[in-house]
Amino acid sequence: MYKAQTIQQHFQVDYSYKVVFTRNVFNETNTALKNIINNDNAKIVVVIERDIAVYHPGIINDIAGYFQMDTVESSILIVKGGESIKNDTRATEEILQLIHNNQVDRHSYLIVVGGGAVLDAAGYAAAIAHRGIRLIRIPTTVLSQNDSGVGVKTSVNYFGKKNFLGTFSPPYAVINDSVFLETLDERNWRSGIAEAIKVALIKDAVFFNWITENSRALNDRNMEIMEQLIFRCAQLHLEHIGTAGDPFEKGSSRPLDFGHWAAHKLEYLSGYQVLHGEAVAVGVALDAVYSRLSGRLDGTDLQRILNVLTTLGFEIFHPLLLQETTMEINPALVKGLEEFREHLGGELTVMLLRNIGTGEEVHHLNKNILSEAVQYLAKSNVLIQE
Structure with missing residues (x-):
């Protein structure tokens, strides 16, 4: 035998x-x-x-x-x-x-x-x-x-x-x-700053404060300030890849993709007319608002996040986030959650915020709160435009 x-x-x-x-x-x-x-x-x-x-x-x-x-x-x-x-x-x-x-x-x-x-x-x-x-x-x-x-x-x-x-x-x-x-044109100069905001929000509150303090210099295309931003952002990304224990993403967690589940789908739905960094800015805003509405993030911190995004010239809302007939979150966007999960396998894992500089992983997003978050961004966008 x-x-x-x-x-x-x-x-x-x-x-x-x-x-x-x-x-x-x-x-x-x-x-x-x-x-x-x-x-x-x-x-x-x-x-x-x-x-x-x-x-x-x-x-x-x-x-x-x-x-x-x-x-x-x-x-x-x-x-x-x-x-x-x-x-x-x-x-x-x-x-x-x-x-x-x-x-x-x-x-x-x-x-x-x-x-x-x-x-x-x-x-x-x-x-x-x-x-x-x-x-x-x-x-x-x-x-x-x-x-x-x-x-x-x-x-x-x-x-x-x-x-x-x-x-x-x-x-x-x-x-x-x-x-x-x-x-670089203005859109591409600005676009990459979204990734620096993203990594600062989940990793480094001091870096977030620095971005806030240097927003005007970044808008004025100060190269030395941009070089500093790029160096620190790259450093944080490399530290995570090298020390977080999962450089090839064998698990279900992908902290550096904070704000990205919606961003990737928004890019696709727009026919890639929305640049990646622009979509990340929207995705970060959406998940920051969700973090607030779900009882995690302080209201003052949320306002600081939305303020730095808009000060740097980012749109924090896109019409594709909403289904016009119901004013709920676009079902096509929600599909991005499953695609995000599928890309890694295992259970859905999304990064939200406890405070600026500290992230928290969750395994479920409530569709009703998502719709409320999108509506919040839509109203905030109107106020900004006015």
């Missing part, structure tokens, strides 16, 4: 990567990137977001000169930016073709220069080529420099669901160059 046997396998993999903060990364006198690669014979291919090539017209020549490239046309790929790159599988195939054509292997480097969506798509391609090639991210937006670009996730959208396809693949390195922020 056959007797079942078991071998219990266990091993640990140590991940380590640098996040460098600099200016003019492709200037020949800046050695930050060369120090990371540290191999004159390494194969290098580069993916650049189209808007970066447009607003920084010398970047192709700068990259070619920096790496002394002989075959610029075959080594550099310009791709579209924004969420559309994650909705189009042809974009991923283009990047894979670049990797294939240049015989890029696991000892070679794919450098991606662009906003969060381009980093996601290129990172996904890098993760599945040869089961993972070396990826160096050079984020070019506030949001990607302080949040998505410094993390360990890659993704594209599929089946109409945000980030349905993706991997947990830490980058080889990240280089944040603040010069790229100079050409």
